[in-house]
Amino acid sequence: MAVAGPGQLNLDESPSWGSRSIDCFEKLEQIGEGTYGQVFMAKETETKEIVALKKIRMDNEREGFPITAIREIKILKKLHHQNVINLKEIVTSPGPERDEQGKQIEGNKYKGSIYMVFGYMDHDLTGLSDRPAMRFSIPQVKCYMRQLLMGLHYCHINQVLHRDIKGSNLLIDNHGILKLADFGLARSFSNDHHANLTNRVITLWYRPPELLLGSTQYGPAVDMWSVGCIFAELLYGKPILPGKNEPEQLTKIFELCGTPDEFSWPGVMKLPWYNNLKPPRVITRRVKEVFKHFDPHALDLLEKMLTLDPLQRISAKDALDADYFWTDPPPAEPHTLPKYESSHEFQTKKKRQQQRQAEEAAKRQKVQHPHPHARLPPIQHQGQPHSQIRSGQPMGNPHAPMAPGPSHHYTKPRGPGGPNRYPQGGNQGRGYPNRGGQGGGYSSGPYPQQGRGPQPYPGGGMGGTGGPSGGNGSGYGVGRPNYQQVGPYGVSGSGPGRGSNYPQQGGSRNQQQYGNWQ
Numbered sequence: 137m138a139v140a141g142p143g144q145l146n147l148d149e150s151p152s153w154g155s156r157s158i159d160c161f162e163k164l165e166q167i168g169e170g171t172y173g174q175v176f177m178a179k180e181t182e183t184k185e186i187v188a189l190k191k192i193r194m195d196n197e198r199e200g201f202p203i204t205a206i207r208e209i210k211i212l213k214k215l216h217h218q219n220v221i222n223l224k225e226i227v228t229s230p231g232p233e234r235d236e237q238g239k240q241i242e243g244n245k246y247k248g249s250i251y252m253v254f255g256y257m258d259h260d261l262t263g264l265s266d267r268p269a270m271r272f273s274i275p276q277v278k279c280y281m282r283q284l285l286m287g288l289h290y291c292h293i294n295q296v297l298h299r300d301i302k303g304s305n306l307l308i309d310n311h312g313i314l315k316l317a318d319f320g321l322a323r324s325f326s327n328d329h330h331a332n333l334t335n336r337v338i339t340l341w342y343r344p345p346e347l348l349l350g351s352t353q354y355g356p357a358v359d360m361w362s363v364g365c366i367f368a369e370l371l372y373g374k375p376i377l378p379g380k381n382e383p384e385q386l387t388k389i390f391e392l393c394g395t396p397d398e399f400s401w402p403g404v405m406k407l408p409w410y411n412n413l414k415p416p417r418v419i420t421r422r423v424k425e426v427f428k429h430f431d432p433h434a435l436d437l438l439e440k441m442l443t444l445d446p447l448q449r450i451s452a453k454d455a456l457d458a459d460y461f462w463t464d465p466p467p468a469e470p471h472t473l474p475k476y477e478s479s480h481e482f483q484t485k486k487k488r489q490q491q492r493q494a495e496e497a498a499k500r501q502k503v504q505h506p507h508p509h510a511r512l513p514p515i516q517h518q519g520q521p522h523s524q525i526r527s528g529q530p531m532g533n534p535h536a537p538m539a540p541g542p543s544h545h546y547t548k549p550r551g552p553g554g555p556n557r558y559p560q561g562g563n564q565g566r567g568y569p570n571r572g573g574q575g576g577g578y579s580s581g582p583y584p585q586q587g588r589g590p591q592p593y594p595g596g597g598m599g600g601t602g603g604p605s606g607g608n609g610s611g612y613g614v615g616r617p618n619y620q621q622v623g624p625y626g627v628s629g630s631g632p633g634r635g636s637n638y639p640q641q642g643g644s645r646n647q648q649q650y651g652n653w654q
């Protein structure tokens with residue numbers, strides 16, 4: 137990985153940036169762990185403000201400051217929008233890092249650690265979706281999608297490609313506000329699209345066909361493909377294109393979206409890897425068939441997002457103008473959305489792992505002490521503080537038992553089943569796709585196991601909403617099985633045309649304000 141000079145951040149920053157110490161914060165618990173570092177919930181000791189601290193991982197850097205972090209900081213410093221995470225400041229830890237026994241950690245030329253300080257967000261979309269029995273209402277999906285598109289439109293207008301849109305990078309707070317986060321793979325682009333960019337970006341399941349076919353000249357349309365995948369996932373209840381490796385990913389895309397030709401996608405045959413990866417047979421597009429139970433406006437928008445040719449793919453701005461957002465039921469106002477106990481992907485995964493361990497322990501115990509006539513008391517497994525909680529319940533519901541405190545613990549072992557979702561990090565155990573950009577050759581790298589459920593379209597139809605964890609029968613989608621479900625604030629699905637309920641934030645359809653930055 138390219139690095140900046142040791143000790144140099146090279147940022148035109150105000151003097152206060154980076155001058156405060158981590159001691160100004162009390163770390164509360166770990167809430168995330170990604171490729172580039174751990175994320176902690178923390179409290180500013182003076183103001184008591186709750187923040188998220190993203191520790192910049194330095195252990196792979198022989199010298200200097202990781203270029204990915206520099207990019208992320210530079211880009212975040214110039215983006216200011218309600219739907220983009222706000223980088224508040226950078227703080228440093230003063231001394232050499234010590235382990236839990238107080239021993240100095242070696243091999244790091246930097247004396248201390250560096251943290252990015254963000255406003256705390258209660259959930260990420262993956263964590264929220266993974267809650268048992270989670271159901272999003274249609275206005276809720278519209279509300280999240282609209283905010284996602286507004287944030288992304290703002291990035292694109294400011295010539296920033298996100299390049300890693302996925303559920304765990306969409307943060308949501310308990311006021312219903314969604315923010316784009318994790319700009320670690322983001323970069324600026326110029327409108328002429330002539331610069332050569334790496335095509336090894338975007339988490340596999342959300343990666344568009346042009347990148348899988350080796351394109352290095354691309355633009356905002358790459359993010360819009362990912363948005364289409366997220367949109368379908370929200371409605372369908374589980375990821376729609378869970379490929380295990382790049383060739384399989386492309387196959388899955390073709391099976392859903394049909395095979396491209398020069399007519400449907402001019403220039404496709406000239407893409408670097410087309411000849412190697414061209415489909416062996418012609419497949420017709422099946423988006424309409426597979427998602428036939430979606431609302432027609434949703435399906436129409438999805439078709440435009442999952443368009444193979446990036447030049448014909450809908451832009452964020454045009455998507456915001458789609459009928460989907462302007463027909464009943466309207467998008468919910470964010471503050472009307474239900475509040476939930478905090479849920480980040482890191483924690484929900486961990487809870488599931490603990491649950492599995494508890495179940496296995498229970499099975500073992502049963503084998504060792506068979507007692508056919510008595511019911512065993514439930515095993516109280518350490519780290520299962522919420523076993524009584526129907527955690528899909530919104531917090532506002534007086535009948536929903538609430539957790540007394542945080543549901544997650546500080547230490548998270550790396551390695552199999554650990555939080556590092558990319559093979560590059562040495563973890564083979566996660567059901568997560570290769571993030572790209574850091575891996576080996578096109579099809580040579582180790583590929584992840586799929587932990588989120590089997591084939592996406594069993595029987596060619598909607599099937600059940602098996603849920604993101606696969607097989608638990610509790611999908612969070614608002615697809616057919618849930619369509620009758622009415623939002624928690626009682627919005628019916630068949631109102632009379634455009635009414636007074638229409639997005640307050642947006643004004644009229646053609647006069648939407650996507651923020652105050654234009």
Ligand SMILES: Nc1ncnc2c1ncn2[C@@H]1O[C@H](COP(=O)(O)OP(=O)(O)OP(=O)(O)O)[C@@H](O)[C@H]1O
Binds near residue numbers: 169256263319
């Ligand atoms: N401001 C925040 N508030 C609350 N949680 C956050 C915040 N920022 C990040 N997180 C949590 O930490 C997780 C990882 O953060 P982030 O994606 O920024 O790190 P990363 O190292 O780039 O991860 P990845 O490799 O998964 O992309 C997020 O999915 C989210 O659950």
